[in-house]
Amino acid sequence: MIRAGLVVGLMLVIALVLTFLPGGGRGRARANDAKTQSPRPGAPTARVGLVFDIDGRGDKSFNDAAYLGLMRARDELGAEVSYLEPGQSEDREAGLRLYASRNLDLVIGVGFIFSSDVDAVARAYPHVSFACVDYAPGPEGPPPNVAGLSFREEEGSFLVGAAAGLVSKTGHVGFVGGMTIPLIRKFEAGYIAGVKATCPTCEVHSAYAGATPEAFKDPAKGKTLAMTEVAAGADVVYHASGATGHGVFEGARDAHVLAIGVDSDQYDEMPEVVLTSMVKRVDVAVFEAVRSAIEHRFRGGILQLGVRDHGIDYVHEGPHAARLPPAVTARVEELRAGIIAGTIAVPAK
Template identity: 40%
Template sequence: MSIMHKLFGATAALALTAGAAAADPAIVFDLGGKFDKSFNESAFNGATRWAEETGGTFAEVELQSDAQREQALRRFAESGANPIVMAGFSFATPLGDIAGDYPDTKFVIIDAVVEAPNVKSVVFNEEQGSYLVGMMAAMASETGTVSFVGGMDIPLIRKFGCGYAQGAMAADPEVEVIANMTGTTPAAWNDPVKGTELVLAQKSQGSDVVFHAAGGTGVGVLQAAADNDMLGIGVDANQNYTHPGSVLTSMVKRVDNVVYDAFTAGEAVEPGIASLGLADDGVSAAMDEYNEELVTAEMMTAIEEATQQIIDGEIEVHDYMSDESCPSLSF
């Protein structure tokens, strides 16, 4: 009997703590984990920045398996967390399934579009940022060959590669662009060894600047570039600091700002589709003290001009996902 009492007490206490956590925002990280030095970590940084500035708390979870996606979303929604932010396109299917069950909860999904009245979908114009770093790559290259390492071979990653090639060719019409993908499964996001091998293969084909869009695999890409006298270009988060002097720049995707803004807006998140590009500071080429010696004044003027022209619509960067084809690069 007393055990029953204790159990009931425990449940009651638990219910209380759950109540206290209500209306806090929540974030769900993808399988890569929140310390991937890239996409998820950027999201995590945005959440921590919000927590530090406002003194608020947020719920978070790193998933262990695919089956937990829906579970995590439902549990957070039922606990009253609002809004619930999820990082990664893999959440599109589970979110589409459950969004209707929680009409009062706002969901924010990054990198995918889910059409529902309570979902805000945030996508980035990665092709624009990739275009800029492509220009820089072509200008920095001495061999006239630059390369790209993608993670998993999906349209989203081809979009990076396509913009990169177009930018490189805009800066130097003679440039040769080599592109390789790490794999076709999610394991390709976390295979630094394969990333290193690809860079070495690209070097033997003459490349001396390499841009990666490969999540955790990119750690190996940047390392190999630094070890072999090449220049690397980081992605998603600012990775210039990882190998000072060997990382030309990073194609920064401000996932952190999306999370920060969503947490700040709280329940007032505007549903709909937001597409963030150069004009909204959603993507950019990172400049800081770690790469200032690598970036010439010429490059700076070139990308500033290009940025303005893209914003004004004078330069149109091709979006691979619009028609699943790329005029400047064949994969």
């Protein structure tokens, strides 16, 4: 008896193959359709396929940043790019296999949940290059044709935590994580260290939305967790929870407290509450991965980006940082300089 997950995957592959046939893909695109973006005028220098994380485009965070990097590679490097938005967990490997079977120059999976899928497909297609954002290597390490794109999220979280400690009037701040995994623990660890660096007596209240990937798309749970932390005294709440963070912003708005965004500048999500955002330059990682493939210098292994590499930052300039008092920004910038110089080591757990 064929398993239901396999059936879903096979149906996806069939649907996607039809999309790429002449005349296919016309009309209104479905969630699982592959979209191909034409490069700038001139011969394309590489063909790249990207499969988004579970929330897909429009999350105003992680996936949207990956999209920006992909479009920049198209516009600046001449790459021919395509992308997929999977609707089911079974779609991830099917999407990767579809792109690999077309012998693209680079196939990218966006999100840690792709890690094992990328490894499996990469071993089946050893002559295709793969990259995975937030890659988590298995016991055997990455296959030689896989580049794991990772970040020192704890460093950016440290900086926004320092800002939270300086801004808090109650001496209590909050953290809302998505899925309870080591990756999100890095955000929490850095945030706590940053708070303590500027407010040693501050108390950090932490909570997680769940233990499965669904924890990243549960705004109702995010709002409940944020309100619980506010009830405990928190007047600044930082989230690292994907779409669940929309609920954190709502809770902050209703309780008249401040919130801190993640991955991208999330000020426009709720201007009335966003203090700043921890920015993870997924766009830079995707762009550089494509460029390495174009320049024939792609290498497998783990590439880690932090504050020093301009892969991690926080919003501290312009109108979106208007709620950060100059004295707060000045102190946080001193701490940033310490991270770059190596005099401050930020804990990752």
